Amino acid sequence: MRAMSIRHRLLFWGVLVAVLTALIWAVVRFVSPAPPRSLVMSTGVSDGAYHHFGEHYKEILRANGIALELRTSSGGVENLQRLNDGQVQVGFVQGGTGLLALDYDALPSATPLRSLATVAYEPVWIFTHSLDLSKGLGALAGKRTAIGVPGSGNNKVALQLLSVYGVVAGGTQPTADGTTFIQDGGLAVVDMLARHQIDAAIIISAPQAPAVQKLLADSSMHLASLEHVQGLARRFPYFRPVVLKRGSVDPGRNLPPHDVDLLATTANLVVRDELHPALSYLLLEAAQQVHKLPTLINRPNDFPSPEGTDFPLSIEAERYFKNGRPFLQSYLPFWAANYVQRLLLLLVPLAAILVPLARVLPAMVSWRRQSKIYRRYGELKFLEADLASRQLDDQERRNARAQLDHIEKEIVQSKFPLDFSDKVYTLRQHVDYVRAQLARQSEGPG
Incomplete structure (x- = not known):
């Protein structure tokens, strides 16, 4: 799962860099080519x-x-x-x-x-x-x-x-x-x-x-x-x-x-x-x-x-x-003015892409992190409901313990910002709670 996440991240940045490179090339080649000498x-x-x-x-x-x-x-x-x-x-x-x-x-x-x-x-x-x-x-x-x-x-x-x-x-x-x-x-x-x-x-x-x-x-x-x-x-x-x-x-x-x-x-x-x-x-x-x-x-x-x-x-x-x-040629030498003008023409489309992206990307990252936690809560809820509805056999209990260990390990190894700390610790407490229920079931009725 972690290797898959890294590949997705690399793919995302690779596509973004490719798009920006193509855009810069198009601007330099067609919109604002350098003047001939x-x-x-x-x-x-x-x-x-x-x-x-x-x-x-x-x-x-x-x-x-x-x-x-x-x-x-x-x-x-x-x-x-x-x-x-x-x-x-x-x-x-x-x-x-x-x-x-x-x-x-x-x-x-x-x-x-x-x-x-x-x-x-x-x-x-x-x-x-x-x-x-x-x-x-x-x-x-x-x-x-x-x-x-x-x-x-x-x-x-x-x-x-x-x-x-x-x-x-x-x-x-x-x-x-x-x-x-x-x-x-x-x-x-x-x-x-x-x-x-x-x-x-x-x-x-x-x-x-x-x-x-x-x-x-x-x-x-x-x-x-x-x-x-x-x-x-x-x-x-x-x-x-x-x-x-x-x-x-x-x-x-x-x-x-x-x-x-x-x-x-x-x-x-x-x-x-x-x-x-x-x-x-x-x-x-x-x-x-x-x-x-x-x-x-x-x-x-x-x-x-x-x-x-x-x-x-x-x-x-x-x-x-x-x-x-032109304004720039009033204050700069010819080639300096042309360079600055072309640079501005490059920055405008870049800003048009990066500014909205800078606003959307944090929200997307936050949603992705929350969805990871919510998915684990969904697994816990399903497992807890299964424990409450019936008596699991030994193999099912072993599978349930392995599933709980996997959820906890993934949460521990995942990197979350500080503002997600309360959610992470709450999830780990719920994992311990379900693990305790599983242990009581394995001990049989008291």
Whole structure:
């Protein structure tokens, strides 16, 4: 009986440990897995604003123990393709090329991509030597215009704007009127303009882009100010009018010499929806550090912003912009905060099991001990009733004595808490009482 009890006890604790182990594994594996230590980001051309931003993100993530791999691309369109294909987990996507820009009624389930924020204005910079484009881009007919590398958002939007004004070209070959589109971008375009190899360049990029910075600082370059920015912004909802103020580039040289009306898209920081939440928050923190500063176009803290995203805003981004950074990350380093958060997620289900168990288990143990005593009382009652109803023969009396000895031995060897002492001693007294009755019966009638 004692060996059986030990086996039952071991079985109980073994099952409990197995259940808890399975629960912890499920939480760690599915509910709160550790964030990966590496991440791949698709940026843009090596001398463009996207890659410039990516370098800053890389340093911030490295300081938090995450290795960020940057992959250059032709721009937002290629980044979008890589994100959709799962080749990268995060990338910059130009405004006007995402799901919501193309279909305002699209459901979040229609795409695996989510926006964390818009992070910058990307004006349409149109630089020429001396062409007057204030009335529109029709003046570029018959000219050589750089429109960005093939497959880029720059290329796509430039072609769209030119076509509105009836400026088209047959690929890279000039048309009958001499219109030629040069499919190149970045600093190469700056050099081509300086050498008069092209007449104009359409660059869609943040003001921080090295090519834009160089052209803005060159007083020989003319930056087009379009009269139709309001109308074009109505025609293409992903555009918004912005103004480059007079003297904002270089007050000493009065650059630009007048306010310049520009069209602008927004750059979206986009991730795949399966990205670990902790990394989403870390990217948002990096975006806050990289994009909060003012530029020639925006004021301090205009970015990052949850407004005007081209994809549904991620759950983490919604919480971030509503409540700020997660509580633990406000006081602990990234990995320490993540460890504590995961530990809390483990403790909650454990507490949900152990707290009720801690209440029920003592009652179960107490009931089991009482039932052991009550069973022995039942045996004694049956034996006492048998003694009172008839005269036992010698063999029956020997069996009765052995039964009484077994009951007493089991009670003595069993471990009971102090609050059971009175019950145990009372049971032993009853055993002695029945033993005395048995002895009187064996002596015969007096």
